[in-house]
Amino acid sequence: MLNVGILGLGTVGQGVVEILNTREKEVEKLLGKKIRVKKILVNDINKERELEINQDIITDNFKEIVEDEEIQLIVEVTSSIEEGYSYIKEGLNKGKDIVTANKAIVSKYFEELTALAMENNVAFLYEASVAGGIPVLKPLKEHLAINDIEEVQGILNGTCNYILTRMFEEGLGYEDVLKEAQDLGYAEADPAADVEGDDTLRKLRILSTLALQGEILEGDIILEGIDRINSFDIEQIKKINSRVKLIGEGRYLEDGFMAIVMPSIVDKDSYFANVDQAFNSVAFKGNNVGELKFYGAGAGKLPTANAILMDVLDIALDNYRQENPLGDKKLKNNNENIKGKFYLRISNLDKDITEKVKKLADKILAEEEYMGIITKEIELKYIYETLEKLKIERQEYFIGRFI
């Protein structure tokens, strides 16, 4: 018997219980023992729940889980950061294996929690924290021994991808699509973490730290979300046979690395352009294996629960790489050397401003209600400096990167 404690009984926590119930026989056959959910931590033990669950295993006291010596493994699926972090830390210190889907925690405390797991000789796995159901962190880690991973890229947020797909396909405006996404449950009531790119940034922080084998923190990543894209932008980008995707990318650059989350302009026939709706995709490139791409559901109850349970099974079978997955490279942040072509749209059509912005342009796409340009091959830093010099506020521009 493998006794498991689950922290949180929201959508994903319920999915974990549901799959364990429906696959009980197969899991027992694989492991040679049962997995028993012994305790589930919730905020309100009296809340009515759709899921049929034995009331005895519900608790609002974390101590009942972490101090239960029978519980060997804890699944953390709370939606909090600091509380979840303290649970994970306490769990690791008590010798429990930990599986989490919580990207915010992994991103913020990656090195500390990894070290703590190593010290306590327990597992700390987080496949579900990046790209939902797609099994990508495991193959990424496994490829490191026989590959230098040169770059990692991904469409990592289903909400953004859904919004962009609908805007391009249906010609709908940003606000309308966002509202639709909220109605469908694809976007939160407060969508900031998704549309402003923070969620993608956290996943890139995890992916790029693993891939490039050196610490790349949240603050090391240039961040632009999709929250300011409008119908004018869509129109311009369609005109050049392209699509916009919010892509996170980390790679070696010169004597260090670059890491960026930015709306990216991709040819409409390219791979990423055809990752649509709420799907995610992650690509990485190794010097031996070449480019690998992984595609699947980036979120959702069952895909995310599935990823959690893949980790749980790996732990139960001792079937995972137990070495420290983090490298010790000291990587220099070379983001200021990022160079490329960019789409830039500004809303302020003051003559002085447009004249100066035009100096960045290789091509002016339109100058109507807004001005949209494609820049020359140029340093991104230089664009930001120009925007600052011209006092163009965040709300007054949209930028996309040609990749």
Place this chain on the structure above:
Amino acid sequence: MLNVGILGLGTVGQGVVEILNTREKEVEKLLGKKIRVKKILVNDINKERELEINQDIITDNFKEIVEDEEIQLIVEVTSSIEEGYSYIKEGLNKGKDIVTANKAIVSKYFEELTALAMENNVAFLYEASVAGGIPVLKPLKEHLAINDIEEVQGILNGTCNYILTRMFEEGLGYEDVLKEAQDLGYAEADPAADVEGDDTLRKLRILSTLALQGEILEGDIILEGIDRINSFDIEQIKKINSRVKLIGEGRYLEDGFMAIVMPSIVDKDSYFANVDQAFNSVAFKGNNVGELKFYGAGAGKLPTANAILMDVLDIALDNYRQENPLGDKKLKNNNENIKGKFYLRISNLDKDITEKVKKLADKILAEEEYMGIITKEIELKYIYETLEKLKIERQEYFIGRFI
């Protein structure tokens, strides 16, 4: 020290040695021990080789490997079927772990070799045998415990995909592209196994047997290659905004399964349409994880060697699922119930024949040098019956399936 024997020193065998050499330090760090290639079996020990290799480890006598008690693991990368099979069998019986890239052997002797490995309590892994460098068999096996896999699809042959890509992109004829592919080393001097679809069929046999958890043999799979596609076909298919890809597909159908390798007509904006050149992609769908897609190099020295070494590392670390991956479902072959829309081109424009073929048509695309139609939603069996009745030979038609 993990002592390894390698059978065969062709392109892939050399790739294995090369990666082991360049990643010696990292592999030792991961395993806590070295991997030593102790013996390599070749046909001609005196052959000049580009690879610098200690002549002492080269042998033309398999016994020197299989009877060496220090050798725990054998990598089989010969290009033979029966000889390679007998080596693998003998190796398993002697308690050696086996890693092979040889799809023909795995396809032909899948159940027997799997059972033999179980009996002898050793590993039998073959990630490189399907889709080259793409890590797909491992996640497929791992997903089985918590998913019913409903279907598996793939572009599984780089040669065919390269030929089709070039024909569509450059408007080149089949013979010209085939010659080009041969010159570039993408196609063999005798390309039959690739272009007639046998190679794809073998990989589908392996994938579908794993995915559907029941024996699906080579003879259970409907087979059409790309060897008869011509410029007329390309033109017609382009006209309907589509592409052709050679796709292998296995899935549950009614009370059994269907399994088919056939040129497939896919919308030009679809996922598979954009898997180009010599790349491969495999997709499978689980009831919990949803659809997963994997993309990468389907062949080539280093990607294939990489896949082999991923298996070797998993064995060295005991990091693989040790249960029998084959299911015991008795699945009925329902291929005769395969229904759909098809593209059909015939070369024989005898009036009697064209009139009868037109009866299958939902739409006649062209009737010039050849006749090309899109059929109604129809049973594939019925098309084959019609072709037979009309005495249309294999060389006189080309068929593609809309998916």
